[in-house]
Amino acid sequence: MSGSVKSGALRTLSQKVWDGHIVHEEPGAPSLLFIDLHLVHEVTSPQAFSGLRARGLKVRRPDLTVATADHSIPTTDRSLPILDKVAAAQVAKLEENCKEFGIPCYGLHSSHQGIVHVIGPELGFTQPGMTVVCGDSHTATHGAFGALAFGIGTSEVENVLASQCLLQRPSKTFRVNVNGVLRNGVTAKDIILALIAKIGIGGGTGTVMEYAGSAIRALDMEGRMTVCNMAIEGGARAGMIAPDDTTFQYLNGRPFAPKGEAWDAAVARWKQLPTDEGAAFDRDIDIDANTLEPMITWGTNPGMGIPITGVIPDASSGADAMARESLAKALAYMGLEGGKPVLGHPIDVVFIGSCTNSRISDLRAAAAVLKGRKVNPKVRTMVVPGSQEVKRQAIAEGLPEIFRAAGCDWREPGCSMCIAMNGDQLSPGEYSVSTSNRNFEGRQGKGGRTFLASPQTAAASAIAGAVADVRTLL
Amino acid sequence: MKPFIALESRLVPLPTNDIDTDQIIPARFLKTTSKEGLDKQLFCDWRYNADGSEKPDFILNTPRGKGAEILLAGDNFGCGSSREHAPWALTQFGFRAVISTSFADIFKNNALKNSLLPIVVPADVHAKLFTLPEDAKVQVDLKAQKLILPDGTAVEFPVDPFAKNCLLEGVDELGWILKQESSIAAYEASRIGTLNTLA
Numbered sequence: 001m002s003g004s005v006k007s008g009a010l011r012t013l014s015q016k017v018w019d020g021h022i023v024h025e026e027p028g029a030p031s032l033l034f035i036d037l038h039l040v041h042e043v044t045s046p047q048a049f050s051g052l053r054a055r056g057l058k059v060r061r062p063d064l065t066v067a068t069a070d071h072s073i074p075t076t077d078r079s080l081p082i083l084d085k086v087a088a089a090q091v092a093k094l095e096e097n098c099k100e101f102g103i104p105c106y107g108l109h110s111s112h113q114g115i116v117h118v119i120g121p122e123l124g125f126t127q128p129g130m131t132v133v134c135g136d137s138h139t140a141t142h143g144a145f146g147a148l149a150f151g152i153g154t155s156e157v158e159n160v161l162a163s164q165c166l167l168q169r170p171s172k173t174f175r176v177n178v179n180g181v182l183r184n185g186v187t188a189k190d191i192i193l194a195l196i197a198k199i200g201i202g203g204g205t206g207t208v209m210e211y212a213g214s215a216i217r218a219l220d221m222e223g224r225m226t227v228c229n230m231a232i233e234g235g236a237r238a239g240m241i242a243p244d245d246t247t248f249q250y251l252n253g254r255p256f257a258p259k260g261e262a263w264d265a266a267v268a269r270w271k272q273l274p275t276d277e278g279a280a281f282d283r284d285i286d287i288d289a290n291t292l293e294p295m296i297t298w299g300t301n302p303g304m305g306i307p308i309t310g311v312i313p314d315a316s317s318g319a320d321a322m323a324r325e326s327l328a329k330a331l332a333y334m335g336l337e338g339g340k341p342v343l344g345h346p347i348d349v350v351f352i353g354s355c356t357n358s359r360i361s362d363l364r365a366a367a368a369v370l371k372g373r374k375v376n377p378k379v380r381t382m383v384v385p386g387s388q389e390v391k392r393q394a395i396a397e398g399l400p401e402i403f404r405a406a407g408c409d410w411r412e413p414g415c416s417m418c419i420a421m422n423g424d425q426l427s428p429g430e431y432s433v434s435t436s437n438r439n440f441e442g443r444q445g446k447g448g449r450t451f452l453a454s455p456q457t458a459a460a461s462a463i464a465g466a467v468a469d470v471r472t473l474l
Numbered sequence: 475m476k477p478f479i480a481l482e483s484r485l486v487p488l489p490t491n492d493i494d495t496d497q498i499i500p501a502r503f504l505k506t507t508s509k510e511g512l513d514k515q516l517f518c519d520w521r522y523n524a525d526g527s528e529k530p531d532f533i534l535n536t537p538r539g540k541g542a543e544i545l546l547a548g549d550n551f552g553c554g555s556s557r558e559h560a561p562w563a564l565t566q567f568g569f570r571a572v573i574s575t576s577f578a579d580i581f582k583n584n585a586l587k588n589s590l591l592p593i594v595v596p597a598d599v600h601a602k603l604f605t606l607p608e609d610a611k612v613q614v615d616l617k618a619q620k621l622i623l624p625d626g627t628a629v630e631f632p633v634d635p636f637a638k639n640c641l642l643e644g645v646d647e648l649g650w651i652l653k654q655e656s657s658i659a660a661y662e663a664s665r666i667g668t669l670n671t672l673a
C-alpha cells in the first residue's frame with residue numbers, strides 16, 4: 001500500500017510496515033505482502049473455503065488466522081437456536097470450515113465471541129507493525145495500533161488462506177493532523193465525522209491515512225480505534241496511528257500479546273515504527289480539535305455530516321447537476337429539507353453498538369449520560385456490547401442496570417443493527433440515531449433512516465426523543 | 475475466471491454519485507454461502523416495490539436496462555463494504571464493465587477478480603457518455619485500454635498491467651502467488667520469533 005522507498009530515506013509509519021512485509025517483487029507485478037494476522041467471519045468466508053476445497057488446497061497458516069461469528073447472529077438469548085435458517089446455516093458453515101481447516105474459531109457459544117474488530121484488539125491478536133486483513137472494510141480499525149490493516153474481498157480471503165500472502169500496489173500517504181483539545185461532549189467519533197464531512201467519502205480513495213497531532217495522542221486506544229474504524233468511510237484503504245505508551249499499556253498482559261522477554265523485544269521493535277521526523281506525505285490536512293462540535297450526519301452517506309447545531313445543506317449547493325441530484329435524492333430518502341437543522345428532529349430508535357462504538361469506554365460514556373434519567377418512551381433504545389468480554393466488563397461495572405433503569409434494551413454481542421442482517425432493524429420510514437459507521441439507504445433496515453453520531457449524542461437523543469445536543473446535559 | 479474478450483454494448487445509465495455496495499446488493503442477501511443467484515438482488519431496493527413488483531421507472535426494469543453489458547454510473551462507484559457479492563451480482567445480471575470517474579478501492583479490486591472491468595474516464599467524457607442516444611454503442615478494447623465512442627473517438631483508460639494480463643488470459647492471481655512458494659517459505663523463516671502465532 002504505502003510504497004517501499006530506498007533504505008536510508010525518511011519513511012512514514014505505513015511505509016515501514018509495508019517494507020517489512022515484502023515477500024517478493026518483480027517488474028510488472030504488484031508486491032507480494034506477507035499477512036501477520038487474518039481475521040475471518042461468517043459472511044465473506046464461505047465461498048473462499050469452497051474455493052480452497054475445489055482446488056484441493058489447505059490453509060497455509062491456521063496459526064495466524066482467527067475466526068468469529070458476528071454479522072448474522074441474533075443478539076437475543078444465546079441458548080436458543082438461531083431462528084433464521086439461512087443465517088443459522090451460515091454460522092454453522094463457519095464452524096465446520098474452521099474445524100476442517102484447523103482455524104481457531106470464537107463462534108456463537110465462545111466466551112470470547114464478538115465483533116471481529118472488537119475481539120482482535122481486546123485479545124491482543126492485533127499488534128503494532130503487523131499487516132492485518134479481513135474480508136471486511138472496517139479492518140482499518142486495527143490501524144489504531146500502528147498496524148497496516150485493510151479490508152479485502154472474498155477472492156483475496158481465499159488467496160490469504162492459501163498462501164498467507166496478498167498482492168498489493170502501494171497506496172498514497174495522507175496525514176491527518178488533529179491538534180488542540182476536544183471540548184466537553186466532543187469525542188473521537190466527532191473527529192472522524194468532521195474529517196469525512198470535510199474531504200467527502202471519496203476524499204481518501206487510494207490512500208492510507210495516518211492520524212497524528214496532539215488530539216490523537218490524547219485519545220485512549222478505544223477512541224483511536226473509533227477514528228481508524230471509519231477511515232474507509234473517507235475512502236481510504238487504511239487508517240493508522242503510531243504506537244506509543246498508550247498502545248503498549250493497552251496491550252501489555254492481553255492473552256495473545258507477547259510475554260516476558262518477548263514483550264520487551266517486541267516493544268523495542270514497535271518503538272521504531274513511528275513516522276520519521278521530516279518524512280513526506282503525498283497529502284496533509286489539518287483539523288482544529290479546539291473548535292470541533294459534536295457531529296451528526298443528516299444524509300445517506302457518512303460524508304453528509306454537520307455540527308449538531310448546524311443546518312442541512314440545500315440541494316442547490318451541489319457542485320454540478322449530478323451532485324445536486326444526489327443531494328436531492330438523499331434529502332428525499334431522509335424526508336428532510338435543506339436549510340433546516342437536524343437538532344430536535346424526532347427519532348424512533350437509538351442504536352448504541354457496532355465496531356465503531358461498542359467498546360467499554362463507549363458504553364461507559366453512554367451510561368454516564370443515561371444514569372438517573374429515562375429514555376423517551378417512544379424511542380426503542382438498543383445497547384449492544386461489541387463482545388462477550390465487553391459485556392462481562394460492563395456487568396462488573398453495573399452498566400446494564402443503568403441502561404435497563406433508563407429503559408434501554410441490553411443485548412448480546414454482535415453487529416446487530418449496524419448492518420441489520422440478523423433481524424435487528426428499522427422499519428421503513430423510521431429514524432434512528434446510531435453510533436455505527438454507515439447511514440447508506442437501507443443500511444439499518446429497508447427504508448430506515450440513520451443519523452450517525454457519538455454514544456453521548458445517541459444517549460442524549462434517546463432521552464429527548466429527538467436529535468439532541470449532549471452538551472445541554474453535561 | 476473468464477477471459478475478458480472485446481466488448482461492444484449499449485450503456486445503462488445510472489446517474490447517481492457515490493453508489494454504495496449496500497445499494498448494489500443489500501446486506502440481508504449476504505447470508506448465502508454460495509456465489510449464485512444474486513442477479514435478482516442487484517439494486518434490489520431501487521428495483522422492486524415492497525410487494526416484490528418491479529418499479530417501472532427504475533432503469534433495470536426498462537427495455538434500456540436489459541441486454542446491455544456496460545453500466546454507466548456516477549462518481550465514486552462501489553464505496554462501502556468489501557462484499558464481493560457486489561461484483562458477483564453485477565456480473566450475474568450481465569454486466570461486464572462499469573464506467574465512472576472513480577471507483578472505491580476494494581470494489582475495484584473485487585471487480586477485477588471477477589472479469590468485471592472498472593473503466594475510469596475523465597469528467598468531460600463521463601458527462602458526454604450520459605448524453606449519448608439510447609441505442610448508441612461503445613466499444614471496449616482492453617488490450618489497447620481504449621473506450622471507443624460512437625463517433626470514433628478513442629478514450630484511453632488506466633488498468634493495472636498485472637490485472638489486465640489476468641483478465642485477458644482469464645486466470646486468477648492465486649496460481650501466480652502459489653508459484654512464489656520458495657519466497658514465501660524464505661520470508662517465513664526470516665520471521666520465526668517475530669510472528670505472533672496463535673497456536
Ligand code: SF4
Pocket residue numbers: 070071115116117136138354355356414415418419436437
Ligand atoms: S459492526 Fe457493522 S461495520 Fe462493524 S463489522 Fe459489523 S457490520 Fe461491519
